[in-house]
Amino acid sequence: MKNLIEQVKKFRQERDWDQYHSPKNLAMALVVEAGELAEHFQWLTEKQSSNLPPGKMEEVREEIGDVLIYLANLCDKLGIDPIAAAQEKLEKNRHKYPAARVRGKSDKYSEYK
Amino acid sequence: MKNLIEQVKKFRQERDWDQYHSPKNLAMALVVEAGELAEHFQWLTEKQSSNLPPGKMEEVREEIGDVLIYLANLCDKLGIDPIAAAQEKLEKNRHKYPAARVRGKSDKYSEYK
Amino acid sequence: MKNLIEQVKKFRQERDWDQYHSPKNLAMALVVEAGELAEHFQWLTEKQSSNLPPGKMEEVREEIGDVLIYLANLCDKLGIDPIAAAQEKLEKNRHKYPAARVRGKSDKYSEYK
Amino acid sequence: MKNLIEQVKKFRQERDWDQYHSPKNLAMALVVEAGELAEHFQWLTEKQSSNLPPGKMEEVREEIGDVLIYLANLCDKLGIDPIAAAQEKLEKNRHKYPAARVRGKSDKYSEYK
Numbered sequence: 001m002k003n004l005i006e007q008v009k010k011f012r013q014e015r016d017w018d019q020y021h022s023p024k025n026l027a028m029a030l031v032v033e034a035g036e037l038a039e040h041f042q043w044l045t046e047k048q049s050s051n052l053p054p055g056k057m058e059e060v061r062e063e064i065g066d067v068l069i070y071l072a073n074l075c076d077k078l079g080i081d082p083i084a085a086a087q088e089k090l091e092k093n094r095h096k097y098p099a100a101r102v103r104g105k106s107d108k109y110s111e112y113k
Numbered sequence: 114m115k116n117l118i119e120q121v122k123k124f125r126q127e128r129d130w131d132q133y134h135s136p137k138n139l140a141m142a143l144v145v146e147a148g149e150l151a152e153h154f155q156w157l158t159e160k161q162s163s164n165l166p167p168g169k170m171e172e173v174r175e176e177i178g179d180v181l182i183y184l185a186n187l188c189d190k191l192g193i194d195p196i197a198a199a200q201e202k203l204e205k206n207r208h209k210y211p212a213a214r215v216r217g218k219s220d221k222y223s224e225y226k
Numbered sequence: 227m228k229n230l231i232e233q234v235k236k237f238r239q240e241r242d243w244d245q246y247h248s249p250k251n252l253a254m255a256l257v258v259e260a261g262e263l264a265e266h267f268q269w270l271t272e273k274q275s276s277n278l279p280p281g282k283m284e285e286v287r288e289e290i291g292d293v294l295i296y297l298a299n300l301c302d303k304l305g306i307d308p309i310a311a312a313q314e315k316l317e318k319n320r321h322k323y324p325a326a327r328v329r330g331k332s333d334k335y336s337e338y339k
Numbered sequence: 340m341k342n343l344i345e346q347v348k349k350f351r352q353e354r355d356w357d358q359y360h361s362p363k364n365l366a367m368a369l370v371v372e373a374g375e376l377a378e379h380f381q382w383l384t385e386k387q388s389s390n391l392p393p394g395k396m397e398e399v400r401e402e403i404g405d406v407l408i409y410l411a412n413l414c415d416k417l418g419i420d421p422i423a424a425a426q427e428k429l430e431k432n433r434h435k436y437p438a439a440r441v442r443g444k445s446d447k448y449s450e451y452k
Binding site: 242 | 389
């Protein structure tokens with residue numbers, strides 16, 4: 001991930017695009033790309049979404065690349081380490097949803113059962 | 114990133130949440146979290162977005178963690194390496210937007226100038 | 227809809243919020259609200275999403291209100307009549323997806339069948 | 340709006356697309372379309388977003404049509420009157436942000452001032 005952040009920074013600077021890449025604009029671009037990723041799944045059943053044909057998988061992979069590129073740019077601009085941020089959030093979630101309590105009961109998801 | 118993917122996988126399996134985590138649902142959760150991240154920036158000027166006060170920065174950091182957690186889950190489910198996907202997309206973009214041509218002219222962004 | 231646009235305009239002006247409500251910011255707020263609406267559905271099966279319990283329905287209804295409020299604000303700012311825009315797009319879609327051809331075959335959705 | 344809801348319903352039924360149009364899928368399509376709308380604004384300054392050239396305005400208008408079409412479909416499926424939902428939310432907001440208190444101070448937006 002650190003390499004990727006260096007690469008997107010170099011890419012941006014070589015093109016003099018820093019002026020467009022405010023954190024606000026990058027956050028907006030990130031949600032737009034996440035929408036393009038979601039678009040590939042919107043009419044599929046959940047089961048179909050687990051069995052993408054190769055052509056569709058390639059398109060999805062490219063959208064995932066776009067999402068991560070904007071996330072890397074945003075983290076570079078804000079000075080945030082995204083892996084550390086995710087791991088700390090995961091640790092928080094471990095306490096919020098203890099496995100022993102939610103396992104099988106699927107607490108978070110259970111209100112419609 | 115590989116570690117993070119292993120960690121989110123373990124987290125999910127310990128809670129028996131695989132049943133909810135279809136690629137479709139994960140892609141939907143990803144765009145929702147990207148929206149929550151964008152929410153922090155929506156009324157800020159671009160300049161303000163580059164100078165977040167510490168409390169806001171901490172909230173933004175947590176949302177970035179959420180985005181990356183869902184991206185890691187989705188990539189695990191689809192068997193996609195997100196770093197490789199981003200790097201290949203970056204390589205594609207290097208050809209699409211050659212630095213020598215777009216530098217200073219900011220091609221992609223220039224239609225309103 | 228015309229009444230609603232007048233009402234959101236009055237609401238905005240009484241609070242002197244025009245300064246924050248650039249089309250850019252309103253479009254960002256709209257996608258954020260659409261994400262909050264989607265959040266209510268992300269872990270549901272499609273079937274569950276058709277049978278919301280009353281409390282959830284009320285929350286969904288409020289999110290729909292938020293989405294339409296921002297859409298109305300954006301349309302007011304841009305001078306766009308949203309109903310006319312939707313009806314013209316629908317007319318375009320009638321030609322793009324002729325009922326006689328796509329009916330039963332569900333063209334647009336068929337690639338995974 | 341009532342006419343539009345009738346029109347999207349007829350459009351959907353003539354094509355036998357009800358099977359794809361679960362509230363879950365429609366909510367997902369709505370956030371995707373809202374992302375496409377936001378995409379038009381992501382690299383613009385706020386000022387530029389208030390002065391769209393005619394060609395861009397036409398594209399934005401079409402995206403607004405798409406957003407409202409999915410919103411109308413979703414409301415039809417859930418039995419929700421979107422105008423009433425928006426007006427009730429506006430009434431709630433009138434109490435949450437009283438004009439006399441927030442005017443000039445721009446309460447909701449002021450934390451970065």
